[in-house]
Amino acid sequence: MAxxxxxxxLSRSSAHRQALLxxxxxxxxxxxxxxxxxxxxxxAQPIAEEMITLGKRGTxxxxxxxxxxLYVPEENVPxxxxxxxxxxxxxxxxxxxxxxxxxxxxxxxESAILEFVDGPRDMRFALTAKTIARSKKEGKxxxxxxxxxxxxxxxxxxxxxxxxxxxxxxxxxxx
Numbered sequence: 001m002a003x004x005x006x007x008x009x010l011s012r013s014s015a016h017r018q019a020l021l022x023x024x025x026x027x028x029x030x031x032x033x034x035x036x037x038x039x040x041x042x043x044a045q046p047i048a049e050e051m052i053t054l055g056k057r058g059t060x061x062x063x064x065x066x067x068x069x070l071y072v073p074e075e076n077v078p079x080x081x082x083x084x085x086x087x088x089x090x091x092x093x094x095x096x097x098x099x100x101x102x103x104x105x106x107x108x109x110e111s112a113i114l115e116f117v118d119g120p121r122d123m124r125f126a127l128t129a130k131t132i133a134r135s136k137k138e139g140k141x142x143x144x145x146x147x148x149x150x151x152x153x154x155x156x157x158x159x160x161x162x163x164x165x166x167x168x169x170x171x172x173x174x175x
Contacts, residue, residue: 008043021047024114026071028096029079033115033123041098041114048114052095055085087118091156099123118157125153129164133171 010017024044028034029051036044051069054062063077070076088095099113115123128149135142142150154160 008039010039010043022069022071025051025069026076028114028116029070029076029084030072031121032119033113033121035101035104035111035113037108038098038100038110038112041112044114045096045098048096048116049093051080052084052088053093055080056089058085084116088156097124118153122153124149125164126167128153129167130171132164133168133175136168136172137175 007017010020012020020040021044024034024036024040025048028044028048034041047069051066054066058081063081066077066080067073070080084095095116097115097117099115101111101113103109103111113123115121117124128146131146132142132150135146150164154164157163
């Protein structure tokens with residue numbers, strides 16, 4: 001197709017766009033969750049997934065590729081290889097999630113949170129635990145959506161049910 005772009009330009013030159021995406025992915029690996037605009041998050045998501053896939057391969061070539069791409073490789077490459085790759089060894093893909101949020105400022109573009117799934121800062125995990133705690137307090141049955149979310153968040157987590165119960169107890173104490 002003539003004139004078709006495979007990526008968003010993000011109103012930047014090619015070098016600036018590449019530096020921006022490298023920075024976003026490096027920060028995501030370091031913090032496991034970042035807030036940015038929706039468009040930037042959608043562009044950084046496949047690159048972050050590729051970095052995890054390289055980490056799962058564990059070859060010298062994949063390690064060199066990680067070192068080439070990520071900023072601060074002495075921090076981020078071991079984190080990919082020793083923390084993130086083992087966490088996702090059973091997953092075939094879908095290591096990240098983009099959640100739309102309200103713009104952080106009134107005159108800002110649509111914002112989003114880009115995060116790793118099944119991590120310590122997993123937003124869906126926390127929201128599901130809070131929903132379960134509220135339902136228990138009110139004496140209500142769990143909805144189908146909540147039960148589906150429980151299945152999703154515990155499916156690939158080691159000790160997922162125990163972690164969810166602990167998180168629910170924390171929320172029950174706060175309510």
